[in-house]
Amino acid sequence: LDYYIEVLSNHSLTLPIWLTEFGSYTDDEVTEVAQASWHVKNFSFAAARNVDKIFIDVFGGGDSLGQSAMLYRAADTDPWTARLLFYTQKLMNSKLASFTDCEELVYGEQYRFTVGAESVYVLWGDDALPSELVDEVLTVVDIYGHTTYTDSLVLTTEPVFVTVDDTQPTVSLTVPTFSTDEGRTGDITIAWAGSDTNGVASYDVSYRQAGKSKWTTWLTDTSKNSKTFHGKIGKRYQFRARASDYSNNQSAYAEATVIVPFDDRTLTYDEQWKTLKKKSAYRTTLHQSTVAQAQTSVTDTFKVFYLIAPKGKGYGKVRVAIDGKTIKTVNLKHSKALSRQLVFSKQFSKRAKRVVTFTAKTAKPVALDAWFAY
Numbered sequence: 001l002d003y004y005i006e007v008l009s010n011h012s013l014t015l016p017i018w019l020t021e022f023g024s025y026t027d028d029e030v031t032e033v034a035q036a037s038w039h040v041k042n043f044s045f046a047a048a049r050n051v052d053k054i055f056i057d058v059f060g061g062g063d064s065l066g067q068s069a070m071l072y073r074a075a076d077t078d079p080w081t082a083r084l085l086f087y088t089q090k091l092m093n094s095k096l097a098s099f100t101d102c103e104e105l106v107y108g109e110q111y112r113f114t115v116g117a118e119s120v121y122v123l124w125g126d127d128a129l130p131s132e133l134v135d136e137v138l139t140v141v142d143i144y145g146h147t148t149y150t151d152s153l154v155l156t157t158e159p160v161f162v163t164v165d166d167t168q169p170t171v172s173l174t175v176p177t178f179s180t181d182e183g184r185t186g187d188i189t190i191a192w193a194g195s196d197t198n199g200v201a202s203y204d205v206s207y208r209q210a211g212k213s214k215w216t217t218w219l220t221d222t223s224k225n226s227k228t229f230h231g232k233i234g235k236r237y238q239f240r241a242r243a244s245d246y247s248n249n250q251s252a253y254a255e256a257t258v259i260v261p262f263d264d265r266t267l268t269y270d271e272q273w274k275t276l277k278k279k280s281a282y283r284t285t286l287h288q289s290t291v292a293q294a295q296t297s298v299t300d301t302f303k304v305f306y307l308i309a310p311k312g313k314g315y316g317k318v319r320v321a322i323d324g325k326t327i328k329t330v331n332l333k334h335s336k337a338l339s340r341q342l343v344f345s346k347q348f349s350k351r352a353k354r355v356v357t358f359t360a361k362t363a364k365p366v367a368l369d370a371w372f373a374y
Helices: 002-010 032-047 084-096
Strands: 018-022 053-056 099-106 110-115 118-123 138-142 147-150 160-164 170-174 187-195 200-209 216-222 226-230 235-245 254-260 274-277 285-289 295-311 317-322 325-331 338-360 366-368 370-373
Touching: 018 032, 032 053, 032 084, 032 099, 032 110, 032 118, 084 110, 084 118, 170 235, 170 254, 187 200, 187 235, 187 254, 216 226, 295 317, 295 366, 317 366, 325 338, 338 370
Parallel strands: 018 053
Antiparallel strands: 099 110, 110 118, 118 160, 138 147, 138 160, 170 187, 187 226, 200 216, 200 235, 235 254, 274 285, 285 366, 295 338, 295 370, 317 325, 317 338
16 A cells, blocks of 8 residues: 555655455454454554545355455345454444544554544554553553553554543532422432443532531442432531543532421411421421411521422412511412422522511411521
């Protein structure tokens, strides 16, 4: 091939080069591994010399000397049998099909293909690795399609496809806004999921109480994608998760916040309210009134306030006032029975000590389940 390229150059000719009948036979002396290796090596050699087209010997009539095809059958009615080369060619297509350039780094042994923004190396032989691959965690795919990750690659006579994975994985974190969104207790399902070209190897997950600076390690180097956290009543928790891939690249942390609210028993009630035991309620209790103008209140220092209550048929309305000013009248009526619903929220520009009062508008039943302020 180098000779023909030299001849063209000597005659100032620029012509496309096509290779036909491209392949190597396999038999008892030439293994399928040798055949597939020959194919990868010579394709790389040709690509580095700007060969325009390569016509591969695909089909053969038998598995004997001279039948160099990657697919063969002895008779027209027999099913096709695929050699290793068939699968190696599919691998080459996935790795190199859209390459725009091929550079020969070491004659007959090391080639660097440019595929989009990525460099894909095809390497074999006994020379040292290209300097840019030394001390890197490498993604190595052999001619069988097996993938390994290593920072100490030793080359052999069989070619391998090598890339440097320096792309960070991504990760997402899923938590409920309130523990009551999920159930009746402070138990919360924290879930995370990552994505990476070569797969996510593990996750690190930590948490802290909101407002605290120190994170507490919860899970390290785990392959799990979720775990139940046992939160304490009246606390707001922050969680963070990051993903690591097989090349030791780490994602940025994904963060999320969840609230474990106070239950209804921490409010101050007048004599018109009574405690109800209800399995679907937060911590299995509600405070309910069927008396108009029944009141309950709470005093706290906060910027944000939330109220959680059940809704259902026949329920009435409750007026919410903060520091004596009516903020909203909440209608608890609904066509279906709904437990632990966020029915009121209010955010101020600054934290301050405030008094929140809830007043039943009519004699229709109203019930309160939980609240939180921060």
